[in-house]
Amino acid sequence: MASTNGETDQVLVEERSCGRIFILNRPKQLNALSAVMVSRLLELFLSCAEDSSVKFIIVKGKGRAFCAGGDVAAVVYDINRGNWKSGAEYFRKEFTLNYVIATYIKPQVSILNGIVMGGGAGVSVHGRFRIATEKSLFAMPETALGLFPDIGASYFLSRLPGFFGEYVGLTGARLDGAEMLACGLATHFVQSESLPLLEEALVKAATSDPMVISSVIEGFSNAPNLKKNSAYHRLDVINKCFSRRTVEDIIQALERVSADKKDDWISSTIQSLKKASPMSLKISLRSIREGRLQGIGKCLVREFRMVCHVMLGEVSKDFVEGCRAILVDKDRNPKWAPSKLESISDKMVDRYFSKVDDADWEDLKLPVNFRLPAYAIAKL
Amino acid sequence: MEKANFRTQILTRHLQNHAAESSSGAAVSRAPCLSYAPPEASASFDVSSMRKLMDSHNLGERDWLFNLMVQSKLFNPKLRGGKVFVAPDYNQSMEQQREMTMKRIQYLLDRGVFEGWMTGKGSEAEMRKLALLEVITIFDHSLAIKIGVHFFLWGGAIQFFGTKRHHDKWLRATETYLMKGCFAMTELGHGSNVRGIETITTYDPRTEEFIINTPCESAQKYWIGGAANHATHTVVFSQLNIEDKNEGVHAFITQIRDADGNICPNIRITDCGHKIGLNGVDNGRIWFDNVRIPRENILNSVADVSSDGKYLSAIKDADQRFGAFMAPLTSGRVTIAVSAVYMAKMSLAIAIRYSLTRRAFSITPNGAEVLLLDYPSHQRRLLPLLAKTYAMSFAGNYLKLLYVRRTPQLIKTLHVVSSGLKAALTWHNMRTLQECREACGGQGLKTENRIGQLKAEYDVQSTFEGDNNVLMQQVSKALLAEYIATKRKNKPFKELGLEHMNKPSPTIPSQLSSSTVHSSQFQNDIFCLRERDLLNRFAAEVSKYLAQGESKESAFNASYQLAEDLGRAFTDLAILQTFVEAENSVTDASLKNVLSLVRSMYVLVTLDEDPAFLRYGYLTTGNAAIVRKEVANLCSEIRPHALALVDSFGIPDAFLSPIAFDWVAANAWSASQD
Secondary structure (H helix, E strand, O other): OOOOOOOOOOEOOOOOOOEEEEEOOOOOHHOOOOOHHHHHHHHHOOOOOOOOOOOEEEEOOOEEEEEEOEEEHHHHHHHHHHHHHHHHHHHHHHHHHHHHHHHHOOOEEEOOOEEEEOOOOOOOOOOOOOEEEEEOOOOOOOHOOOOOOOHHHHHHHHOOOOOOOHHHHHOOOEEEEEHHHHOOOOEEEEEHHHHHHHHHHHHHHOOOOOOHHHHHHHOOOOOOOOOOOOOOHHHHHHHHHOOOOOHHHHHHHHHHHHOOOHHHHHHHHHHHHHHOOOHHHHHHHHHHHHHHEEEEHHHHHHHHHHHHHHOOOOOOOHHHHHHHHHHHHHOOOOOOOOOOOHHHHHHHHHHHOOOOOOOOOOOOOOOHHHOOOHHOOOOO | OOHHHHHHHHHHHHHHHHHHHHHHHHOOOOOOOOOOOOOOOOOOOOOHHHHHHHHOOHHHHHHHHHHHHOOOHOEEEEEEEEEEOOOOOOOOOHHHHHHHHHHHHHHHHHHOOOOOOOOOOHHHHHHHHHHHHHHHHHHOOHHHHHHHHHHHHHHHHHHHOOOHHHHHHHHHHOOOEEEEEEEEEOOOOOOOOOOHHOOOOEEEEOOOOEEEEOHHHHOOOEEOOOOOOOEEEEEEEEEEEEEEEEEEEEEEEOOOEOOOEEOOOOEEEEEOOOOOOOOOOOOEEEEEEEEEHHHHHHHHHOOOOOOOOOEEEEEHHHHHHHHHHHHHHHHHOOOHHHHHHHHHHHHHHHHHHHHHHOEEEEEEEEOOOHHHHHHHHHHHHHHHHHHHHHHHHHHHHHHHHHHHOOHHHHHHHHHHHHHHHHHHHHHHHHHHHHHHHHHHHHHHHHHHHHHHHHHHHHHHHHHOOOHHHHHHHHHHHHHHHHHHHHHHHOOOOOOOHHEEEEEEEOOOOOOOOOOHOOOOHHHHHHHHHHHHHHHHHHHHHHHHHHHHHOOHHHHHHHHHHHHHHHHHHHHHHHHHHHHHHHHOOOOOOHHHHHHHHHHHHHHHHHHOOOHHHHHHHOOOOOHHHHHHHHHHHHHHHHHHHHHHHHHOOOOOOOHHHHHHHHHHHOOOOOHHHO
16 A cells, blocks of 8 residues: 655654654554554654653544554555565564553653554553543454454453453454543543643643653543443443353353343344454454463564464465455455364464464564563553 | 671662762652662573473463453452552451352352363363362462362262262252362361271161261361351261171261251351461361261262161272272372472462562672572572472373373372372472572562462461371382282282383492483483382381281381382382473473473482482482582573573463562552552
C-alpha cells in the first residue's frame, strides 16, 4: 500500500515546552503503522529518553482514528513474494518499540480519540496513561485475520479483570470508551471536546511526576456510563465460560449457557468464535494463558516466535488467507485451513511456540538499557 | 586491624554521602543509595525446552490452573513492587484459613479443575490429576492436602479397596463434592504401624450390620484431615473380629456428619487444634461408640463378610492380605515426594534470584559491593542444592510413571522406590528451605517471602504417609530380603536395581582426575560400589547377630547404622539413574551440556557430603580432596546458568515472592502507603 504522504511526515512531532507530542499522520489509512512510522517512533522514543529537557510524551492520531493497527497488508505482500523475513523484521522492530514503550520511564499520555486496534494498542496501552473518549473504539481483531493478538497483547489482555482478556482477544469484540475505562485498558475518560484544554494543561504542568499528570487529567475526566448491553455487564458469564481450558470447552460452555436461555449477546459471541480462524483461536488462547504468567519482555519474545511461525505458514496459511478475504478481495469469506478446531493437534500448536528452525534466524533481543525495574514495567 | 580500617572507611563514605545529600537540598537527584538492577539474562539454553523436560507432562493444564488462581481474588493477590503475587494470608486465624481453603476448593470445582479426577480412566487422567495437584501445592500446602485427602485418600480407598457397588455410589459423588470424605487410619497410639491399630469392628448377623468401636483412648482416630469441620464421610480402618477371630485390618465407610454438618449419633469429634503449619486443614480426632453401619459398607476388594457372618477372602495369608490391601496407598508417597521437589524449586528460585540482585560488602576499598552469588561460599551453599533438586525432579517424574503404570509385578519395586524417594526428597526439601531461608538473610524471615513459612508448612512431610526413618529402614529390609532370596536360589539379581551386583565389583582409580570425576561411568560405578558393599556388610552383620541367637527383628534393629547408610546408597543411585535417563532423552546440545554439569555436581556433592565414602574407603582421602575441589570448580561453572536453571522450574513469578524481583520497589515508602 503506497503512502500518500512523504516518509518523514508520517509521524509529526510538536515540541511544547518540555512536552513532546507525536502525531500519527496517515489519516487515509486510519494511521495504520507503516514500517517507516515504527522506525520513526522508535527513534523518537529513544532520543526523548536521553533528552533531559523532555518530561513527558503525548501520542495521538490525526483524523478519526488513533491507529487502526499494523501495516499487515505490506507484510502479506512480503510473504507472497516468498520473503517472510522482511515481514519478520517489521515485527521485530514493532515489538522492540512496544518493549521500549512498556519500560519507558517518562510518562506517556495516549489520546485514544477514535479507532484503536492491534498495533495501535501496542503503541498506547503499554504506556502509563491512556485516555479514552466518547469516540474511542477498541478491538483486537487478529483472530479474524488469521493472526493472533500480538504487540504484547498477551501481557495486557491477560491482566484485564477475570477472563475478559480472553473474551476480547478471541472474539475481537469492540469496546467503546466507557468499556475501555471499566476494564482498565484506559486509565481515564475525557470528552473529546475537552482534549485541547487538557493538552494545554499538561504542557503547562510541565512535569514528569505521574501523580501530578494523573491529577491534571482527572481534572478533565468524567465517569461515563456503561451502555445497557455492554459486554462488561456480562463478566459473570465471561468468567464462567472463557476460563475454560480449551477453545472447544469455551464454545461448549457458551452454548450450554445459551441453551438455557436465548441471548443475543451470547449468540453473537459464539458466532464470532466460529467465524475466526481455528488455528488463530488455539494459539491466541495459549498465548494469553502463558502471557498471564510472564513479564512483558518474555511475552514479546514468545509472540515474536509465534508471528514468525505464522508468516512461515508451515502449519497453517490462515494469515495470508485472512488478509486476502478481509483486506484485499474483501469477500469476507476466508477459507481457513485447518477448518475445524478438532483437527488441530497439540503438536501443531506447540510448533508456534518453538524456536524457528533456521540457522540465520534470531529470537527477539530486547534492548538491554531498557531492562528497568518491575515497577517501571507493569503499568496496567 | 586492617579490616577495621577498611570498615571504617566504608562507613565514613556512607555517612559523608548521606550528609552531602541532606545539605544540598532540592538539587539532590532521587537516585537512592541502592537501586534494584535485575539479574543479567544468561540463558545459554532454551528455558522453555528445559521446563518441558522438568515439568514433563500436562504443561497446558498446569498453566491453565495457574491462570485460574491468579485471576481470582480468592487467592489473595497482592501488588508488591509493581508485580502481583498470590499466596494465602497466613496471618488469618486457623478458622479463617480453613474457611478460605473450602472457598478455594469450591472455586476450582466450579471451574472444572476436578473433572475426571475420580471417573477418568487410564494413565492420562492420572497424570493430569497429579500435574494439577502439583500446581495447587505450589500455591498452598493446606489446599493441596485438603484436596488430597478427599480425592487420593478417601477417593483412593473407594477406588482401590471398594468394588462396583462402592464405585457406583461414591466416585461421581466424590468428584463433584456431593459429600466430603476423610480417611481415619492413624490413631493416638499407632501411626506408621497400621497393623497395631486398636479400633475394633464386629458383625451382627441379625441386623446385617458392622459395629465399630473405639475401645480405649489410645484407639481414638487422630490427625484425621477434614474431620474437625467439614467431612461428611470417612473410611475407618479397624481390626475386624469375626466369630472371636481377629482377621486383621479392614476398611469401612462410615457417615460422620449429616448434610447440614451435624455430627452423627454415636460419633464424637474434636479438633486437633492449632499446628505449626497446615492450619488451613481441619485435622480432627474421632471416637466411635458402637457405631452401626450396613454390611455393604465394608470395602471388600480383598476380603468380605457374608450376610450370615462368615469371613471370606481369596488371600489366606494375613501378611499377604495386608500387603495387597495397602499397596495402592503409595499414591500418597508419590504426591508427597513430588511436591517436596516443587517446594525446593520454589525456595531456590527465590533465593537464587535474590542472590543475583542483592549485594553485600566490597572486596576493594572503593569497589562496588559484591553480588551474593558471586561469593564462592554462597555458590557452595545454593548451587549443589540446585543440582540435587534437578536430580530429584527427574526422580519424581520417574516415580510418577512407575506409579501410574504399576502392574502386580512392579508392586514391590514401587513400594521400595516410593519409600526411599519419599524420605530422600522430603528431607532434601527441608534442608533446602533452611539454607535458602538463611541465604535470604532478614528478608527470609518475612512471611510474604514464602520460604520461612514453607518450612512450617512442609515439615509434616517427613512424618505423614510413613515416617521417613521407618521408610528408609523398609528400603534396607527389602534389599536384604532380595539379597538373601537371591543368594539362597543361587541366581542372578534381577530386581530393585541390584542387577549391577551380578557383574564384578567396579574399581575406582587410586588417583582421580578431573575428567574421570565428570564421566557418568565413574559416577555410576562409585554409587554402585557403595550400594553393593553396604548391602554385603549389612547382610553379614545381620547374619552375625542371627548366629548369636538373636531374632531376625532384633538383628535388624541392632544393625541400624548400616541400614541407614544402605537406604541412602540405594536412593542416591536410583536418583542418578533417572537423571542419566532424562539426560539421554535430550537431543539439544546446549541442554545436554548444562545437564551434564548439573549431574556431575549432584554426584560429586554427594561424594563430598556422605561420610560413608571415606568411612568404608570407596574414596581415598586424596580422592576426597580432589572431589571437594571439583565441587568448587563446578560451582563457578554452574554460576552463569543459575538464573536460567531456576527460570526453567515453571513456577510463575506470581507464585514466587517480592524478594525474587524488585525488592527495592516492593519496600519503598510509597508502597507501604497503599
